[in-house]
Amino acid sequence: xxxxxxxxxxxxxxxxxxxxxxxxxxxxxxxxxxxxxxxxxxxxxxxxxxxxxxxxxxxxxxxxxxxxxxxxxxxxxxxxxxxxxxxxxxxxxxxxxxxxxxxxxxxxxxxxxxxxxxxxxxxxxxxxxxxxxxxxxxxxxxxxxxxxxxxxxxxxxxxxxxxxxxxxxxxxxxxxxxxxxxxxxxxxxxxxxxxxxxxxxxxxxxxxxxxxxxxxxxxxxxxxxxxxxxxxxxxxxxxxxxxxxxxxxxxxxxxxxxxxxxxxxxxxxxxxxxxxxxxxxxxxxxxxxxxxxxxxxxxxxxxxxxxxxxxxxxxxxxxxxxxxxxxxxxxxxxxxxxxxxxxxxxxxxxxxxxxxxxxxxxxxxxxxxx
Amino acid sequence: xxxxxxxxxxxxxxxxxxxxxxxxxxxxxxxxxxxxxxxxxxxxxxxxxxxxxxxxxxxxxxxxxxxxxxxxxxxxxxxxxxxxxxxxxxxxxxxxxxxxxxxxxxxxxxxxxxxxxxxxxxxxxxxxxxxxxxxxxxxxxxxxxxxxxxxxxxxxxxxxxxxxxxxxxxxxxxxxxxxxxxxxxxxxxxxxxxxxxxxxxxxxxxxxxxxxxxxxxxxxxxxxxxxxxxxxxxxxxxxxxxxxxxxxxxxxxxxxxxxxxxxxxxxxxxxxxxxxxxxxxxxxxxxxxxxxxxxxxxxxxxxxxxxxxxxxxxxxxxxxxxxxxxxxxxxxxxxxxxxxxxxxxxxxxxxxxxxxxxxxxxxxxxxxxxxxxxxxxxxxxxxxxxxxxxxxxxxxxxxxxxxxxxxxxxxxxxxxxxxxx
Numbered sequence: 001x002x003x004x005x006x007x008x009x010x011x012x013x014x015x016x017x018x019x020x021x022x023x024x025x026x027x028x029x030x031x032x033x034x035x036x037x038x039x040x041x042x043x044x045x046x047x048x049x050x051x052x053x054x055x056x057x058x059x060x061x062x063x064x065x066x067x068x069x070x071x072x073x074x075x076x077x078x079x080x081x082x083x084x085x086x087x088x089x090x091x092x093x094x095x096x097x098x099x100x101x102x103x104x105x106x107x108x109x110x111x112x113x114x115x116x117x118x119x120x121x122x123x124x125x126x127x128x129x130x131x132x133x134x135x136x137x138x139x140x141x142x143x144x145x146x147x148x149x150x151x152x153x154x155x156x157x158x159x160x161x162x163x164x165x166x167x168x169x170x171x172x173x174x175x176x177x178x179x180x181x182x183x184x185x186x187x188x189x190x191x192x193x194x195x196x197x198x199x200x201x202x203x204x205x206x207x208x209x210x211x212x213x214x215x216x217x218x219x220x221x222x223x224x225x226x227x228x229x230x231x232x233x234x235x236x237x238x239x240x241x242x243x244x245x246x247x248x249x250x251x252x253x254x255x256x257x258x259x260x261x262x263x264x265x266x267x268x269x270x271x272x273x274x275x276x277x278x279x280x281x282x283x284x285x286x287x288x289x290x291x292x293x294x295x296x297x298x299x300x301x302x303x304x305x306x307x308x309x310x311x312x313x314x315x316x317x318x319x320x321x322x323x324x325x326x327x328x329x330x331x332x333x334x335x336x337x338x339x340x341x342x343x344x345x346x347x348x349x350x351x352x353x354x355x356x357x358x359x360x361x362x363x364x365x366x367x368x369x370x
Numbered sequence: 371x372x373x374x375x376x377x378x379x380x381x382x383x384x385x386x387x388x389x390x391x392x393x394x395x396x397x398x399x400x401x402x403x404x405x406x407x408x409x410x411x412x413x414x415x416x417x418x419x420x421x422x423x424x425x426x427x428x429x430x431x432x433x434x435x436x437x438x439x440x441x442x443x444x445x446x447x448x449x450x451x452x453x454x455x456x457x458x459x460x461x462x463x464x465x466x467x468x469x470x471x472x473x474x475x476x477x478x479x480x481x482x483x484x485x486x487x488x489x490x491x492x493x494x495x496x497x498x499x500x501x502x503x504x505x506x507x508x509x510x511x512x513x514x515x516x517x518x519x520x521x522x523x524x525x526x527x528x529x530x531x532x533x534x535x536x537x538x539x540x541x542x543x544x545x546x547x548x549x550x551x552x553x554x555x556x557x558x559x560x561x562x563x564x565x566x567x568x569x570x571x572x573x574x575x576x577x578x579x580x581x582x583x584x585x586x587x588x589x590x591x592x593x594x595x596x597x598x599x600x601x602x603x604x605x606x607x608x609x610x611x612x613x614x615x616x617x618x619x620x621x622x623x624x625x626x627x628x629x630x631x632x633x634x635x636x637x638x639x640x641x642x643x644x645x646x647x648x649x650x651x652x653x654x655x656x657x658x659x660x661x662x663x664x665x666x667x668x669x670x671x672x673x674x675x676x677x678x679x680x681x682x683x684x685x686x687x688x689x690x691x692x693x694x695x696x697x698x699x700x701x702x703x704x705x706x707x708x709x710x711x712x713x714x715x716x717x718x719x720x721x722x723x724x725x726x727x728x729x730x731x732x733x734x735x736x737x738x739x740x741x742x743x744x745x746x747x748x749x750x751x752x753x754x755x756x757x758x759x760x761x762x763x764x765x766x767x768x769x770x771x772x773x774x775x776x777x778x779x780x781x782x783x784x785x786x787x788x789x790x791x
Contacts, residue, residue: 022743027549032740035543036559038625040517043445044414198414235664236615238592241531243615243664259531261615277531295529297409313416313529317409329415336413352415 046198046353047181050145050163057128057145061086061110082125084108092116117141119153143178150182168199190346194360198353200334204362205346207325225255225273235263240276250274252287259294268292270305284316288323302339312336312352322348373699376692383689390682393675394725397568401731407571410533411623413526418446421525421584422504423453426494430512431463437512438471438479446521448478452504456494458484491580493598499590508584514540514626516582523624524584534589534616535608537566538582538624547632552744553751554630554637559732560725566620574672575612576620580604581628589616602647609655612673615664634754641755642762645680649766652677683759 026032045051060078064086074086085107087093095118099105104122111129119136127133129146138155143162150164154171161179162168168182169189176194180186185201188194228250236243240258248262252269259276260266266280270287277294278284284298288305296302296310301318304310308326312335320339322328329335329351342356343363354360423441427434434455441453455468465483472479482498495509506528510516520538527536539562542555569576578585580603590596593610600606608618631637659665659673726745733742 019746023746026740026743027552027747030546030552032738033546033552035545035555035627036541036736036738038517038541038627040515042517042519044412044519044522046414238614239588241588241592241615243532245663261532277529279530279532281532295531297530297532311417313413313526315409315413315529317407333417334415335417336415338409338412355412355414357412 046179046196047161047163049143049161049179050181053126053128053143053145057110064110078108082108084110086110086112087115088112090115093118095121152176188362190362190364192362194354194356194362196353196355200331200351202350202352202354204322204344204348204350207347207349224253224271226251226253228254228256231260247282248280265300266298283318286310306345313338315339319343321345322350324348328352328354373696373701376696376699377701380689380692380696383685383692386678386682386685387689390675390679393672394565394728396572397565398725398727398731400568400571401564401735404568404571406567408621408623410527410530410619411523411621413522413529416526416529418450418522418525419506419528420450420452420504421446421506421508421521422502423451423521424495424498424502424507424509425453425455425512426458426491426509427455427460427464427468427512428458429460429462429464431460431467433513434464434467435471436515437510438468440515440517441510441521442471442475442478443518444516444521445518446525451478451521452502453479454482454498454501455479456482456484456498458489458491458494488598490598492596492600492603495603496596496598499587499595502587505587506584507587507590509581510626511581511628513629514582516626520582520624520626523621524582527619527621528584528586530617530619532615532617533619534586534611534614535578536584536619536621536624537576537578538620538626539563539566539622540579540582540628541625542630543627544629544632549744549747550634550637550751551630551632552741553748556729556733556741556744556748557751558630559736559738560728562620563622563732563735564728565725567622569672570620570622572672573666573668575608575669575676576618577676578604578608578611578618582624582626585611586616589614592616600647601643601650605648605651606654609651609659609673609677612665612669613655613658613662638754638758641758645683645759645762646766648677648680649763652681680759681763683756684763686756687760 073088073090077083083106087110091113093109093116095105103120104124106124108125109127111133114132115129116134117123117136117139120138121136122140124142126142127144131147132149133144133146134151135141135153135156137153140157140159143160144150144158145163147165149166150162150168152170152174155173157175157177158180159177164182166182166184167187168180169187170176170192172189172191174192176192176197178195180194180197182199184199185203186197186199187203188205190205231242231244231248233245234242235245242258242260244260244262246263247265248260249267250256250269250272252271254269254272256272257275259278260274261279263281265282266278267285268274268278268287268290271289274292277296278292279297281299283300284296284302286296286304286308288307290305290308292310294311295313295315297315299317302316303321304323304326306323306325308323310328311333312329314320314328314337316339319341322342322344324345325347327349328337331351334352336352337350337354339356340358342354342360344361345363425437438453438455457465457468468481472481480501482501484494484497487493487497506525508521508524524536524538527533540558542551542558544551545555566576585607589611593614596603597606612618631640656677659670659677665673726748729745729748730742
């Protein structure tokens with residue numbers, strides 16, 4: 001064997017063996033062999049962080065809840081290095097000179113009574129209110145938890161989360177990042193932006209009962225409806241499921257019993273009642289005054305007209321527009337509204353959870369923010 | 371003439387291999403750069419439907435307690451939850467343990483003790499359906515430990531009236547045991563994190579895997595219920611449902627730990643079972659799938675390729691044989707090219723999603739670190755798989771039997787009261 005062949009064989013052997021060396025090393029001396037981590041206690045609760053913070057408060061300030069209120073506010077540092085201030089009697093935040101000049105505070109603020117925060121300030125640590133808290137205008141708040149109410153004055157931004165034990169109210173031009181929740185209801189003023197919110201009732205702007213009156217009210221009902229016995233371009237029908245090929249339009253004032261699935265776009269005509277769920281594999285347009293007793297799902301964009309009532313959940317893989325005075329869910333049947341982008345018109349209300357993965361906007365009646 | 375025939379066959383085989391290779395490249399690129407679809411997993415609040423969790427059990431004394439405890443700790447409304455535990459002729463303490471839980475939680479846990487009838491998981495599921503009154507069933511193997519929110523996550527896709535079946539992700543928990551479990555961990559990661567999720571993203575055919583998954587009862591009934599003489603009831607059900615216009619959904623974030631085989635004998639038996647079951651489904655549904663009107667064009671293509679995935683092993687080996695034969699018959703140009711191509715591409719196309727670049731991508735997406743170094747050793751796993759599948763496929767053709775009707779389950783390695791660290 002000549003030297004050229006020998007070199008060739010050695011190089012070939014090296015090329016074959018070299019990739020195995022790290023493999024054999026990892027096999028014999030494992031450095032990464034733990035199972036992929038699964039979050040076993042994941043519970044999809046919007047108020048998860050708020051609850052965690054409440055536990056933190058009780059753990060670090062448990063003495064506060066058991067002792068009588070003191071005369072003077074208290075300042076200190078927790079074991080984890082968190083600088084805090086307890087406001088026993090003050091009802092208004094007084095910033096230090098340095099905080100005022102820098103327009104920010106890094107103290108954890110703890111308020112015994114109703115409390116007002118300073119405006120034009122960034123709050124880099126959490127805020128806890130044993131009763132209610134009002135934010136100052138033009139504030140940035142990392143996170144806030146109260147046992148009663150939260151009132152976010154105009155141009156306030158929540159960075160991570162906010163939870164009110166009763167009512168959370170956001171004035172105009174508030175930006176609600178992260179998780180927003182309340183024990184009773186959330187009220188947003190036009191215009192606002194949001195991401196993920198949860199409460200027994202989420203009210204966008206002002207709800208008008210008059211506009212939401214349904215054309216199908218029980219007194220009128222049966223004479224005005226056209227019961228649909230079948231659907232065009234039907235591919236499959238078994239039990240409650242009606243599978244339709246292509247685009248589908250349900251005429252106005254129709255009454256249909258069953259679940260409808262369209263392979264492409266779907267339009268539900270004004271005033272119709274669907275006693276079931278609907279799914280569009282394209283765009284879904286629900287005209288004004290429609291009632292859907294089940295869920296509404298679209299693979300594309302979804303438009304829900306004015307005065308609609310949908311029991312939910314509502315799931316759109318495209319953009320979702322919630323019409324004026326439309327209602328999702330009910331007092332005794334909370335549900336979810338999920339889409340990457342959600343635009344709500346004045347008067348829309350959701351009972352339960354609304355989650356805009358990318359962005360959520362509350363629009364004025366003109367549809368333009370601001 | 372003989373050489374021409376061999377060349378044509380070889381060309382067809384190469385095209386098939388290339389098709390699968392391209393398929394898996396597309397999946398990988400989609401997973402890395404495409405739009406990721408998780409439309410249902412974040413349904414937080416709802417009027418949750420009644421669900422029945424089915425837990426088939428055969429000699430599961432080591433693990434059944436942990437599984438039932440975990441299910442009872444789920445945050446699913448307990449007035450909407452029934453857990454049917456099906457004890458199928460266990461000879462250990464499984465029955466006693468199940469009855470103990472049923473006594474403690476009579477409203478939630480309903481035991482079914484089978485002593486007669488066809489053996490096997492599919493038959494057990496079929497029999498328990500007589501007692502199910504829920505709209506949705508969710509199946510867990512007896513050694514699985516679901517997290518608190520998993521039942522809600524698996525139930526939420528069924529708010530979409532088109533969904534017939536849902537599959538979550540299984541994650542090996544016994545990765546530290548030996549090299550085999552680490553290699554299988556890589557394989558599973560690729561299969562779920564990349565392959566299944568890419569198929570979900572692209573509206574293709576995510577496959578129901580028989581556990582950590584749910585089925586709509588109305589959908590199941592519309593396709594004739596569970597078939598007790600199938601080797602792979604999961605694959606079979608996926609195709610039957612899609613032929614009827616139902617959709618199959620995969621949820622990558624709906625995760626649950628499982629145990630993978632810890633020795634090669636068990637692993638080989640597992641692969642044989644999967645291969646036989648899959649080939650059985652291929653024989654049953656190939657023609658129907660080609661001509662059905664309820665599936666889209668892309669579903670049709672992907673479904674065909676999925677059906678044929680285990681059949682590719684003997685085809686690849688045939689390709690090797692033909693290429694080498696042509697080489698020795700003097701057709702060295704085409705043979706050399708074919709050998710090289712098959713060598714490079716075949717490992718990308720074979721077996722239970724064990725595709726090398728999918729593994730790399732899965733490890734990256736899982737934010738795992740050095741375990742990727744084991745990737746070259748997966749070549750041996752691949753060789754064993756291809757031989758096992760080929761052996762199983764050939765025997766299946768020769769015997770032309772409809773699968774076994776006995777429990778051929780993966781042994782359990784955990785002891786009781788296993789605590790996840």
